[in-house]
Amino acid sequence: MAADPSKLQTQIDIKPPPLPFHTESAPETLQEPKLSFFASRYRRTRRRRADTWLISLFVILHIVAFTATMVVNDCWHKSRGDCALKAFGRLSFQPLSENPLLGPSASTLDEMGALRRTFLTENRQTWRLFTFPCLHAGAIHLVINLCSVVFVGIHLEQEFGPLMAGLIYILSAFVGTLVAALFVEKHPAVGASGALYGLLGATLAALIQNWEMYTNKFTALVSVLFVSIGNFLLGLLPYVDNFSSIGGFISGFLLGSVLLSSPKVRELAQEKGGLLDYDLKSSIKLRMRLKLDRPVYRSLAFVLFGVMLAGCLVAVLQGIDLNQYCRWCRHVDCIPFKGWSCSDMETFCETMVSNEQLTLTCMSNGNFRVLPYTNVSQDRVNDLCSVICS
Template sequence: MFVNDCWRKSHGECAFKSLGRLSFQPLSENPLLGPSCSTLDEMGALRQNFLTNKHQTWRLFTCLWLHAGAIHLTVNLCSVVFIGIHLEQEFGSLRIGIIYILSAFCGSLVATLFLQNRPAVSSSSALFGLLGAMLSGLIRNWKFYINKFAALVALICITMINLVLGLLPYVDNFSNIGGFISGFLIGFVLLFSPQLRQASQKKSSLFDYRVKRSIKLKLKLDRPALRSVCLVLFAIILAGCLVAVLHGVNVNQYCSWCQYIDCVPSKWWSCNDKALPCKTMVTGGRLMLTCTGNDNFRVFPFTNISQTRIEDLCSLICS
């Protein structure tokens, strides 16, 4: 938000104005209490135009570190901490770290295949990788766990909350889906048995399991064939996404309704991705922007405004 500087660039038309430079864009512009489109672009968000025309492939990695706003950051962070701690305690930091990184990258690739001409961030793909791994771990080790249904309910609730969040602008739901599928497959490869601990050291948790039966069940559930199949499937998906991205494939050309999986339009926010130009007119210290597509216009009581900010406002007027 320091880079966004809503107070100066938007001339005080911000949410939580008392924060000054750290204030957020208006909710009509970013309902997640976050920065403007131009700031997300500047910080490295995904956008179709930047990848296809300007070939800025580095955005595949920078988008993984960005959040669409304070609400997105809070929900994402709380979910990662809740799920990540339990998974790390049961399966170790190395295996969970591998799942986290691979699912994040794979989610970014999937998001690229469905990109539109608006900013998109993919930081939630790593979280969904953990959620997918949690599901595969539960399925693979179902007989281990005591609180299996509580864990399943927690998994469903966290997944649904974050999927609904992905229906808002700037949060890419396709990266979430890609991360979930990747984590699910890698989970079958790596999470074939929990780390066995002494019963005296085990604390009550969401993933409590029967220690006395663990060693015997571990031998029964350790099926190399299943792990091999899941590993091959993940490799095929990863390679296929890489090839499709390199060839500039855009699935939206073949799926007109796919855009609604990523963003659902509402009267409170816009999912418009069409770059419609605006006519600018300066009179009496006021700036009037008129959308050439629908003739909507708006008058602003200032003229000292950057071109990138004009593009942001034009996108709102034309939506």
């Protein structure tokens, strides 16, 4: 007997498509992707790894500027061979008693564009505001500073692009110069560290803003702290200005709060494979949150940076000296030691020529030095006078 067609039942098993991951890992799609702060650059594509040209350019320019400074210094001839590392010839350094950082003389730094109070107030040489952040006090200052710039700057450039890193570097260097000009005294000072501290401040701002995005944030904090303290201690030595570092750090933090809102989320998606593609809605929501998060905080940081820039610029053009209102501030930039003094007093030396010898006697402490030659420039006499009077 034939079966009733109305009673026929067709059973079709419809199986859901397999998930790209096991069911146990599905809840992970609800979590934000995380990356390692300083190590993330090693997981970038080839295009991103190549985006380090700007920091590399800044490093090369600093090396060229320091080499030119040592060529102008010409210790072998101007100091009559009284140099450190004489094998370098014209590029040899001044004696350690004169420059413990293995660098040029004070008069050479003045010639290349260092800052002094008299240069800004009496001579109105405002062009030094642009040469000041390009100079290093010595080879030791150069190596430590540039290694720190490479360590911090390359990460920021790869993570946020050359434009953001370049803006932070240049603007922080300029604001740091303005802050230094408000505290600079009668001895020469250079401030290449201002740009470095701008990068450090921006790194801290990016880390705080994207705290949930990173896995090794405490390691990054310790790294920033270590680099900051090390370079600040270096700034207590002669010729290196610490006020530019302070100004650069504050301006870098404010700029980082404005510009470095989030890392490249699309690159995280590529690294995670299909993880974000599986939960597209969560990915879009994350991107929008990273773009629109904390607008009030970023606006406030932008206003504060503008006020800081404008206020320091006006104060410098008016010739304001903040040392008059803060007597202890000079110890932020210098600690007295046996080889040098933090005093801002003018040094005067009496010169006496006899038997092809030149005797310099400091009028303040009575120290003297006998040179086996007489034909020496006045700039060199001033350099030696500062040494024996310190």
